[in-house]
Amino acid sequence: MTSSHTFHKILPYDPNVLFDLVADVEHYPHFVPGWVAARVIGRQGHIYETDQVVRIGGISQRFRSHTTLDRPRLIEIRSDPGEAVDFHIVWTFEQLPEHHCDAGVLVEVNMRLGILDRIARSFSRQALKSMVDAFERRATQTSAAS
Numbered sequence: 001m002t003s004s005h006t007f008h009k010i011l012p013y014d015p016n017v018l019f020d021l022v023a024d025v026e027h028y029p030h031f032v033p034g035w036v037a038a039r040v041i042g043r044q045g046h047i048y049e050t051d052q053v054v055r056i057g058g059i060s061q062r063f064r065s066h067t068t069l070d071r072p073r074l075i076e077i078r079s080d081p082g083e084a085v086d087f088h089i090v091w092t093f094e095q096l097p098e099h100h101c102d103a104g105v106l107v108e109v110n111m112r113l114g115i116l117d118r119i120a121r122s123f124s125r126q127a128l129k130s131m132v133d134a135f136e137r138r139a140t141q142t143s144a145a146s
Contacts, residue, residue: 015093
């Protein structure tokens, strides 16, 4: 089963600020709903590999992903081939006037194992909005601390 969702939100932040927050995957467990663990296990230039654990409902799933950074406009994340969870995530950051940004995210998820279909079905536009809202709250906290 494949699930695909997109979400855009205009945020009062420079694209570099939002890019840095999304690229900093190791801090996701501190503020992104469902993220239990994230550890960068390899870097090469503007690409890194991450080992992560996400929990949705009572189901936890460990997976590995590859992230490509194109500062400050794009972050592309793909699951490792052969993972039970096959996903592709694309974040875009478009500069707008007055230090605002159109932050967009596209998520495509395909579960290869039947038991994980429930995760794909539960990943809705609302869940995506909740994730973007978490990054917005983190940007607000980071700006207030500066």
